[in-house]
Amino acid sequence: MFNTVEEVYEFIDSQKDRVYALDNFKQYMEKMGNPQLKIPCIHIGGTNGKGSTTNFIRSVLQEQGYTVGTFTSPFLEKPQDQIRINDRFIEDHFMVTLANRYMDDWMKAEISKFEIEVFIAISYFIENHIDYAIFEVGLGGELDATNIVTPLVAVNTNIGLDHVAFLGDTYEQIARTKAGIVKFGIDYITGEQKEECLHVFEAVCQKNHSQLIQVRPIKAIKQDSFVSFEFAHLPIQLSTMASYQVKNAALALEVLFYLRTQKGVRISDEVMIRGMKKAAWKGRFEVMREKPLVIIDGAHNNDGIEAFIDSAKRFKDIKVIFTALKDKSTHEMMELLLTLTNDIVVTEFEFYRSQTAKKLAEDFPVQIDEDWHHAVDEGLKHQGTLLITGSLYFITRVRKYLLEKGESTGS
Numbered sequence: 001m002f003n004t005v006e007e008v009y010e011f012i013d014s015q016k017d018r019v020y021a022l023d024n025f026k027q028y029m030e031k032m033g034n035p036q037l038k039i040p041c042i043h044i045g046g047t048n049g050k051g052s053t054t055n056f057i058r059s060v061l062q063e064q065g066y067t068v069g070t071f072t073s074p075f076l077e078k079p080q081d082q083i084r085i086n087d088r089f090i091e092d093h094f095m096v097t098l099a100n101r102y103m104d105d106w107m108k109a110e111i112s113k114f115e116i117e118v119f120i121a122i123s124y125f126i127e128n129h130i131d132y133a134i135f136e137v138g139l140g141g142e143l144d145a146t147n148i149v150t151p152l153v154a155v156n157t158n159i160g161l162d163h164v165a166f167l168g169d170t171y172e173q174i175a176r177t178k179a180g181i182v183k184f185g186i187d188y189i190t191g192e193q194k195e196e197c198l199h200v201f202e203a204v205c206q207k208n209h210s211q212l213i214q215v216r217p218i219k220a221i222k223q224d225s226f227v228s229f230e231f232a233h234l235p236i237q238l239s240t241m242a243s244y245q246v247k248n249a250a251l252a253l254e255v256l257f258y259l260r261t262q263k264g265v266r267i268s269d270e271v272m273i274r275g276m277k278k279a280a281w282k283g284r285f286e287v288m289r290e291k292p293l294v295i296i297d298g299a300h301n302n303d304g305i306e307a308f309i310d311s312a313k314r315f316k317d318i319k320v321i322f323t324a325l326k327d328k329s330t331h332e333m334m335e336l337l338l339t340l341t342n343d344i345v346v347t348e349f350e351f352y353r354s355q356t357a358k359k360l361a362e363d364f365p366v367q368i369d370e371d372w373h374h375a376v377d378e379g380l381k382h383q384g385t386l387l388i389t390g391s392l393y394f395i396t397r398v399r400k401y402l403l404e405k406g407e408s409t410g411s
Helices: 005-014 023-031 050-064 092-109 113-127 171-181 195-207 245-262 269-278 302-312 330-337 357-361 372-379 392-404
Strands: 041-045 068-071 083-085 132-136 153-156 188-190 212-214 218-223 227-231 234-237 286-290 293-297 318-323 344-346 385-390
Touching: 005 092, 005 113, 023 092, 023 113, 041 050, 041 171, 050 068, 050 132, 050 245, 050 269, 068 113, 083 113, 092 113, 113 132, 153 171, 153 245, 171 195, 188 195, 188 245, 195 212, 218 245, 227 245, 234 245, 234 269, 245 269, 286 392, 293 302, 293 392, 302 330, 302 385, 318 330, 318 357, 318 372, 330 344, 330 357, 344 357, 344 372, 372 385, 372 392, 385 392
Parallel strands: 041 132, 041 153, 068 132, 153 188, 188 212, 293 385, 318 344, 318 385
Antiparallel strands: 068 083, 218 227, 227 234, 286 293
């Protein structure tokens, strides 16, 4: 029997890691009566921007008065933040009670750590009678544990060359895997624009008698203290300086318009405007300190770094602290970062998938500091702009460290 939530997560973490298959989990959920089918939900896949898109949709639906569950990964502040209702983390007592009730079943079924987390989210949402849930795909799409849901609409943010060992090494191969969340008669909304990916999406949607919907044009983008733009007939302002969030926000709006026009979900224009402005996603171009300016951003692959640079290039006297995981295209990521600044410190952190600072540095003209705490402390002495980026697992640690040091968060 578990007595604390820490004991629950220690047990979950001891189970087999994410499995790239779905048959076993499907069988388990069928034995449980397929509870996921009781939840009206939105399913969001893609390479980058899934969490941000989820958060924009959540914010608007919540602003309209709906109770909204979200399942995202990985966690940023603590494990409980992966499962939320109206942006509030799952309660510790629910985790303990549920784990005590189902632990034996989980072990007999041999379901993985991630599958257990998906099951807990579904149980939590049902228990709390949520109006809508938003599930972010963990890895890929077709064989991801979240793909047991039957959503109101399926969504794709974009396609990038990430997790190639699991998903394929071409845009077409990855697009085909990501589009595996499309189900018969379920429409698919995408922010992707690459023709080779759209051809794959069109074929998958045609096979499933689903409509492929692309995000309509974004107009009048302005980047100042906050980013603003026009979408359809709406003037939208976001509470971020990150220009890359415009695409995620536009995709979220397209989904919201679809829910309103095709699924009868009541959402007013005024609520869309207010909800989009209220949405903030921690760890994504988040201002941790204003004087001097310190920004953290979980840009963890090539496309993420490109988007990060596009938002960061407006600043002057930039210093970057960077680290990444072993399975990423770190050579290309370093090349990209060096187009932004020559003042780069590479570091490493305590995680089994973390790349070493020396291997990240290669022969690039960068500084090496293997102690990331020291790298951050030294970086905070920089009088220009300090940008800390890389793996989300790293950003989680940095954010906690900065908050413990008393750095106040900005807008």
